[in-house]
Amino acid sequence: MIKKLINRLLGKGEGKADAEAAPPPAPAVPLGARVEVPHSAHGIDASLLDANAVRVVKTLKDAGFEAYIVGGAVRDLLVGLRPKDFDVATDATPEQVKSLFRRAFIIGRRFRLVHVVFGRGREHETIEVSTFRAYLDMAAADTVAGNEKTSKHEIADKTHVVDASGRVLRDNVWGPQIEDAARRDFSINAMYYDPVSQTVVDYHGGIADIRARTLRMIGDPDTRYREDPVRIIRVVRFAAKLGFEIEPATRKPIRKMAELLANVPASRLFDEMVKLLQTGHALASIAELKKQGLDRGVFPVLDAVLAAPQPNAGRDEFVRLALQDTDRRVQEGRPVAPSFMLACLLWHEVLDRWNALKGDGEPPIPALQQAVDAVFDARIGDISGRGKLGGDMREIWLMQPRFERRTSSSAHGLAAQPRFRAGYDFLRLRADTGEVPADLADWWEDFHLGSDDDREALLADVRAAQQPKPRRVPGPRAAAAGQPTDLAGSADARPGRGAAGRASGRSEDSAEPADDDADADGVDDTSHDAADQAADRAAAAPARKRRRRRRRPAGDATAGERPDDGPDLSPLPRVD
Secondary structure (H helix, E strand, O other): OHHHHHHHHOOOOHHHHHHHOOOOOOOOOOOOOOEEEOHHHHOOOHHHOOHHHHHHHHHHHHOOOOEEEEOHHHHHHHOOOOOOOOEEEEOOOHHHHHHHOOOEEEEOOOOOEEEEEEOOHHHOEEEEEEEOEOOOOHHHOEEOOOOOOOOHHHHOOOOEEEOOOOOEEEEOOEOOHHHHHHOOOEHHHOEEEEOOOOEEEEOOOHHHHHHOOEEOEOOOHHHHHHHOOOHHHHHHHHHHHHOOEEOHHHHOOHHHHHHHHHHOOHHHHHHHHHHHHOOOOHHHHHHHHHHOOOOOOOOHHHHHHHOOOOOOHHHHHHHHHHHHHHHHHHHOOOOOOHHHHHHHHHHHHHHHHHHHHHHOOOOHHHHHHHHHHHHHHHHOOOOOOHHHHHHHHHHHHHHOHHHHOOOHHHHHHHHOOOOHHHHHHHHHHHHHOOOOOHHHHHHHHHHHHOOHHHHHHHHHHHHHHHOOOOOEEOOHHHHHHOOOEEOOOOOOOOOOOOOOOOOOOOOOOOOOOOOOOOOOOOOOOHHHHHHHHHHHHHHHHHHOOOOOOOOOOOOOOOOOOOOOOOOOOOOOOOOO
16 A cells, blocks of 8 residues: 555556566466376386385375375386485475474475484484475566575575576475476476375376486476576486486586586585485496586586596596495495595595695605695585594595504504594505505405404514515535525524405495485494494404405406596496
């Protein structure tokens, strides 16, 4: 009323006021049509379902709400994979969802979600529940000039906010399922599965795209990339993980839109990079990044490898073996740690700085500490979980010079470190690429797996090798025969080396999985290191007198048969 009165006083017509009060325009993205696909047509294996996810769906349905397993879990079920995470979508609000479960927590600002928790400790499981959201385009959203931090107070009480480039900062407007499907990114991620009726609800031809092995954006790709530039990284990750081709219209804007990634918070971009490298297809992901022109200038950590100023074949081989080993562990269902993987990616930059500082006269250990600090600050920056991640990486790096000091006290102390296994695996990678002698890594593997007697024999070998050779003087008979005599006795009188059989596989330290959309937050990797060491000792016990065998790098058929990738890793193998 006040606005109309002011308009009359200023002589403005009613037409403009009516136009301002008009409802927002209809969404520009196609809403699609609901298609229900029965079990006979989709063939999802119910044994791949998660019992807790089904329990959440049934609880919501029993309370009178709609509820479905949604997104990447449905996609994986349709291609015959066991999903890593299960998400649920419902028409219940976050408050209504929370009221139905004993341990449920509302989280998030950008998207309000509910985490329903089952179990406790390390064995707990979290089912993420989201409310169906309405699709609103930029014209219907509040616009702010800054980002999440600089405009924090402006967006605090708003439900739908975008920045000047169209990136969504807040999206908490509830709506029907058909709009919730439209606001999802790719057709293969916009399906809903009801485990009770075993029906898949498909609005955008997701099942057809899965069968055609195609990644297709819902709606106009330019607009959708502007809404969330991280979709640029997601399309690369899904293409590498699933072996799908990116549809031409979806692929075309990628390079042009890549500059929008600069507006994404560093922590979120870092999390996406970790997911990219921990899906079990790290080598294929890097190959896909190159294919789409995103291998440089997007991730500072990868720039240390892919955009290094000087070519380095040793560095490229080291990184290739590390990522190949990570892929192998994921495919075997074993945990992997961001700290170990990132330590491998950044090691040669640390090494170069370390050598430069030592060349300037800095003592070795302070020089290494300075190099670690400089590289970590430059490449990791201010991200969530920085303290835990940095501590783990620092331990792995600072352990390397300690491996060369094989005295009794230092060797036993180092082998007792909780992070020894991660440090040793790192040393083995260095040995596999010729950076350190293979005998050094073999010695530490024998020491780690050996009995007390084996360890003492190994240390005696080192002491004997480090002692100066005794002076030889000719005895009467030897002098007459022209042969030298060893005053210390026979050269063969040295302690025998204990044979502690070595485990055949390399193991990284472990960590909380970076789910399809989870953060790489700080998790305790130490207990998994301890578990790996215990498993090694158990495996080595009956095999200590086993014949020593030469260790080959993981994944190579024979030693020395490694592809020469060149300095920029260009021929990285594709892993589907």
